[in-house]
Amino acid sequence: MTAFDRRTLLASGTGLAALALSGCGAFGSGSEGPTEEGGITKITVGASPKPHAEILQFVQDNLTKDAGLELTIEQYTDYQIPNQALSDGDIDANYYQTPNFLAEQEKEKGYEFHAFEGIHIEPMGLYSEKITSLDELADGSEVAIANDPANTGRGLGLLAEAGLITLKDGVEPSQATTSDVQDNPKNLTFTEIEAAQIPRSLGDFALGAVNGNYALEAGLKPSEQALHLEKGEGSPYANMMVCREADKDNAGLAKLEELLHSEDVKTFITTTYTDGSVIPAF
DSSP, X not given: OOHHHHHHHHHHHHHHHHHHHHHTTOSSSOTTOSEEETXXXXXXXXEOIIIIIHHHHHHHHHTHHHHTEEEXXXXXXXXXXXXXXXXXXXXXXXXXXXXXXXXXXXHHHOOOXXXXXXXXXXXXXXXXXXXXXXXXXXXXXEEEEESSHHHHHHHHHHHXXXXXXXXXXXXXXGGOOGGGEEEOTTOOEEEEEOGXXXXXXXXXXXXXXXXXXXXXXXXXXXXXXXXEEOXXXXXXXXXXXXXXXXXXXXHHHHHHHHHHTSHHHHHHHHHHOTTTTSEEOO
């Protein structure tokens, strides 16, 4: 068993453990949405550890008391579980995904969700432990991209933006698959693995397309270490809070959405993630 295989096995076990907890109803306040107790609305939100849970923790520590809210933040490292937990009623909302990812999930699994406005952008980047410039990328190099459809396309779009490949005319980068690659002058091969695994497995590949939150968790510094970084301005990949369609008019969620778009949160993002790895989307 290679080092990559051992890491994959470990990550799979972690994901299964989290799924088991979710299936047992260990998370959240049940299927009835946010609950009110003593004039306080309690909301359970699922989030990726960085930066989503950190942003939510700032809101909980500094803004919720005056707003009459109380947050419980459940952290997930797997991209599939938070939407399943939301659909099952184990959490009241989640904050971790982009519009294209949500669209793929709704199409594939039939979720009926409501997306609020984008809160922040995490630029995806191309990283390597073997080269220091894309000019050094050898012919036939193996590149790791995420295996979920939304991030597969995003990664391919980033490779195209970096000039390593071109996509077929008319193909929207966010919807692209490897079969949509038109020109591949360096004869790159693409290996699709779980997005969370890519930063941990960079040593096994010549190059990897890493989502911003996973780059943060792995201790990578996008502004210094990314060989090519996604542009933030005008990005269609803003991360947003999502709830069940039935809860879209819930007053507590509306208040939380307001707090997440406050000047306090904008200042927290810009002063905490000074390397540009997280950018306000409002």
